[in-house]
Amino acid sequence: MWALARLEPFRSIASLCYPPHCVICAVPVAPESYLCDTCREKAPRIRAPFCATCSEPFSGAITDLFSCANCTHRSLHFEAAVAAYRSRGIVRRLVHEFKYGHQQHLRHPIAEWLGETLGDPRLRGRHFDAIVPVPLHPARERERGFNQAALLAELLSKRTGVPLQNALLRVRYTTTQTAYDRQERMENLKDAFCLRKNADVRDSRMLLVDDVLTTGSTLSECARVLKDGGALSIHAATVARA
DSSP: OHHHHHHHHHHHHHHHHSOOBOTTTOOBOOTTOOSOHHHHHHSOBOOSSBOTTTOOBOOSOOOSOOOOHHHHTSOOSSSEEEEEEESOHHHHHHHHHHHHSOOGGGHHHHHHHHHGGGGSTTTTTOOOSEEEEOOOOHHHHHHHSSOHHHHHHHHHHHHHOOOBOOOEEEOSOOOOSTTOOHHHHHHHTTTOEEEOTTOOOTTOEEEEEEEEESSSHHHHHHHHHHHHTTOSEEEEEEEEEO
16 A cells, blocks of 8 residues: 555656547546547447347337347356447447457456446346456467456456456367357357366356357356356346447
C-alpha cells in the first residue's frame, strides 16, 4: 500500500502530460474512461428478440421466450449464456486488438461490456459462488502471454465481489475453432478440459466467463466438466456474441 501511495503523484503528473483519450477515435475523454460517448454508442447491442439460451439475436416480432435452432437440438450443459453485444464493428476490433495485438489495457473497456451482462434478467439477482474463466492451453497462453478470459474474469470479480476461481485446466491442445462447424467444434473439444487438482466446485453456482460466444461448444464443455465435479448450476457471460 505504501508503494502504491508513492506512485500517486506520478500518476497525476502523467495524466496532465498524457490526458486520457478514446481508444477508438482519440478524442479526449474523462479520467478512467476509455471510450467517448460517440464511439460507445456505436457498439452493437443485442436487443430482443434473442435466444434465451445462447443470446443469438433474431429479427421479427417474436415476443415469447424461445431457443434457436443452434440450441434446440443439442444438449448444452449451461443454463444460459449471456452476451450484451454482437462481435461486430468496434466490439470486434477491440477484442481482436486485446487478444492478438497484446493491447492488455483494452481489458478495461471490454470488461465494462462484459459487466453489462449482469443486468440481463437471466443473470440479474442471481447468487454466484465463483467466477470461472475459460482456460487456455498452457502452450497457447505462453504464446499469447496471457489468458484474455482470466483477465476479464478478474476485473468482473473485483467489480462484483464474487470470488475468482481458476477451477478448470485445458489439458489438450486444440486447433483453432474458427474454421469448424458446430459438430466439428464439439468433437475438437472432447476431453480438452478437466478440473484442476484440489479445485472444489461441489454444490456451487458458477458464472463461466469468456470473451466471445460462437456456437457455445467451448462453454458447454467447460460447464459439463464443472457439473461432473459437483457444481449445481452454470451460467455463462461473454463480452460478445459472434
